[in-house]
Amino acid sequence: MTQTVIESSGLHWHEEPSGAELAISLGKAVAERLQRTLSQADSASLVVSGGSTPAPVFSYLADADIDWARVCVTLADERWVPPGHSDSNETLVRDTLLQNKAAAASFIALYREGVSDEQALQQIASDVLGMQQPFSVVMLGMGGDGHTASLFPDAPVLELSTAMSLDNDKTVAFMNPPSVSQRRITLTRACLLNSEHRFLHITGAGKRSVLNAALETCKGKTYQSGFAPVTGLLTEQPENASIYWSP
């Protein structure tokens, strides 16, 4: 593994030659962080992302020797589709992470059925805030447009600015970015930043360029309108954030 510190931001960059090796390095780092919390507290909390990138890390973690019965897992964001749908992040997590040893972990779903939006937001906030705080580990991904979780750059201005505001005391928010077909629900930036450590997991030259351009634009400054949302999860307490990348 190659490890460097990005000079302009102080962020730690970890690089492996392949996605399979990256999944192992990242899986080990996440497992160590969970163990660290479990050695100091009754329970640990793990926030994970969905999409196409994290499946190999989830499979690694599913076999990790951790007291999973003391770990609670939730999602950074969800597509508003029921479990079982091919786009459901919950389904990905259940099929890849919550297997084998990790099947003993508890899971808080973001998708809720049969309740109003307001009730869903209240229930999720209450469940998520019941997890070990600050979160032991937050695992983030990034889309080619610079979104992370479901904090999309093209979301309606008020939705995005509220979800990104550090003065926002809401835990979770609905997002309606026109670039994607489904409505989204996401943990807010303030909620995600309340974490011991954030790992950003990205692969491919394209995403590396997007991230580098985003970091160059923001120059380590706190998030403001016009910056790629992903930077808002990296430039605050950069010592508590690491980027894991492979081609």
Ligand SMILES: O=C1O[C@H](COP(=O)(O)O)[C@@H](O)[C@H](O)[C@H]1O
């Ligand atoms: O839609 C989403 O996109 C991001 C990135 O996904 P990827 O497929 O490009 O890895 C993901 O982190 C997020 O959880 C997901 O809902």
